[in-house]
Amino acid sequence: MNTPQSNRKNEHLSLATKFWREGENPQVGATFDDIRWIPGTLRDISLEEVQAAVQVFDHHFDWPFYIEAMTGGSESTKRVNADLASTAAKTNIAMAVGSQSVALKDLAQADSFKIVREKNPDGFLIANLGADHPIENVRAAVDMIDANAIELHINVGQELAMAEGDRSFYWLDNLATIIAKSPVPVIIKEVGFGMGTDLLKQLDALHPAAINIGGGNGTSFAQIEQARDRKHENPLDLSSFGLSTVESLLAAEKVGVKSPIIATGGIQSAKDVTTALMLGANAVSSAGHFLDTLMRDGQAGLQAEIELWQQQLPLYMTLLGAKTPAELRAAKRLYSANLKNTMQQF
Ligand SMILES: Cc1cc2nc3c(=O)[nH]c(=O)nc-3n(C[C@H](O)[C@H](O)[C@H](O)COP(=O)(O)O)c2cc1C
DSSP: OOOHHHHHHHHHHHHHHHHHHTTOOOOOSOOGGGEEEOOOOOOOOOGGGOOOOEEETTEEESSSEEEOOOOOSSHHHHHHHHHHHHHHHHHTOOEEOOOOHHHHHOGGGTHHHHHHHHHOTTSOEEEEEETTOOHHHHHHHHHHHTOSEEEEEOOHHHHHHSTTSOOOOOOHHHHHHHHHHOSSOEEEEOSSSOOOHHHHHHHHTTOOSEEEOOOBSSOOHHHHHHHHOTTOOOOOOOTTOOOBHHHHHHHHHHTTOOSOEEEESSOOSHHHHHHHHHTTOSEEEESHHHHHHHHHHHHHHHHHHHHHHHHHHHHHHHHTTOSSGGGGGGSOEEEOHHHHHHHHTO
């Protein structure tokens, strides 16, 4: 039987897919198109030497991108999680599940998350909860899928936009406690509104395993919650709230964040992955685009898309003279006037 929370998970999935399919995600601020790559000096390099692998929280990842947190918590989302996990296993990339809070309240929903470990016994899997959960819940969420890391999402904008969402946010001390006590690395993540310089400094001081800047220009929970609000109980207009992924990455660079940075939000191609790495991301993840691909083209289609990225990324790195993702940071680029202007205000 579906609980209200399970129904919400189904609605998030169908609305996110609809907006991606129809190309209706709202655009906020600078996009990946605001950055152009400039040919660098000639460098001795061959494609064979290029290694796209990264090391993040003491773990070696063959690929610097993964499937970001989306779903679980209902019968239909279990099937989506199963497909995502099988694809992650076949393409050797990491994967995060959606918030497991629903399964902590209703144990009957735990199978929709556990399926990812069944389908991907040896893969790197990331658990997910909101930032208000106590350490006991963190342990339970990690155990549920035998997770290798956990993401704690900070989503004030989304909660306030939901009629049934939280209204109080006493998160900072709790985040510090969880980072100190969690059995696995803790990633603090936004869900699409991005992060500015002050927030980044504040989170960096907590020394998490990574910060996922979760920027705009992809899936928009402002838009999704508005569409769910059929009774017009949401008085918020969040259309001018937040920073894009590109802007958030440059904000992190500006304040010299020491924690590893993960870039999510509107990543739709290996070119976007390359640009995000260029702007200082240690890893990159994509949610809505992968979901949209899965829904349109099935599991084989999603696998083909990921394999295409795995073919393209080393080629782009060779083009830019970078033998490793870290070397992409030195690649020359042009910023649009709009983006330059934004950066001056950080
Ligand atoms: C259907 C759907 C459900 C999501 N559920 C969660 C969630 O439970 N927890 C979370 O941290 N992020 C969740 N997200 C946010 C994504 O992890 C990601 O931060 C956001 O969608 C921006 O990335 P994108 O533009 O690649 O979709 C969800 C995204 C989608 C599309």
